[in-house]
Amino acid sequence: MMEENLRETLMGGQSFSWREEDGFFTAVLNERVYRIKSIGDAAADPFLYDYFDLGYDYEKARSEIAAKDEILRKATESTGLIRLLKQDHWIALISFILSQNNNIKRITGLYSRLSEKYGHEVEKGYWSFPTADELSKATEEELRQLGVGFRAPFIIDAVRNRDILEEAEALPFDEAMKALEKIKGVGPKVASCILIFSYQRREGFPMDVWMKKVMAEYYPGKDASYFHPYEALSQQYLFSWIRSIT
């Protein structure tokens, strides 16, 4: 059995909710604090079972991805098992708006500051990410002061258009992309991240600056369809791999 790489799944750019402290991965989700050491800790909890998508066979998917070509074999062997998280839509929307032209470390910091300023404390020192209602109280000026920069008006617009998240649920992938892209600051990359990491849409294939390098260098002339039916998971292995060797 392939070793699980919980760190890559939780800290590798899918989510900005988790912190690593004292050998535990910790996050405030579902109105409480979760502290886990390994994926085994998630199986008994219904919320985490769903969040970590434990009903899906990631071992099988990984081995089929690895068999596709030499690059994917290298990418899958460069790390342990990676999962695709099923996060809250609203948290994913704001998280990936924050992510544009930004780096993972700073995105995580902004996520924390938003939580402490607009969220609520569920346990001493642990703050939930603000709900849409809570974040609706923020002004553009406040958000800029907090450090989100040019993304401030995008967050305001996301609050205003929050209902699109519900609509996207029932739409086929391409239409869900278009619906999400009606929100300011949401383009193809951000929309596909939201659909993969909170709607379980495995046909998404986010093209960030890292993936553009991978495609140009190793898959010239190809696109997401080459990786079917594992577009999203292949992308996640390639993303992890290219960052690890660069």
Place this chain on the structure above:
DNA sequence: CACCAGGCCGTGC
């Protein structure tokens, strides 16, 4: 000083 980070918007053609 420059250039980069899980990009997108507005403008011009």
Place this chain on the structure above:
DNA sequence: GCACGGCATGGT
């Protein structure tokens, strides 16, 4: 339709 500059912030 595509190319390009601008954009807040912090790190290297």
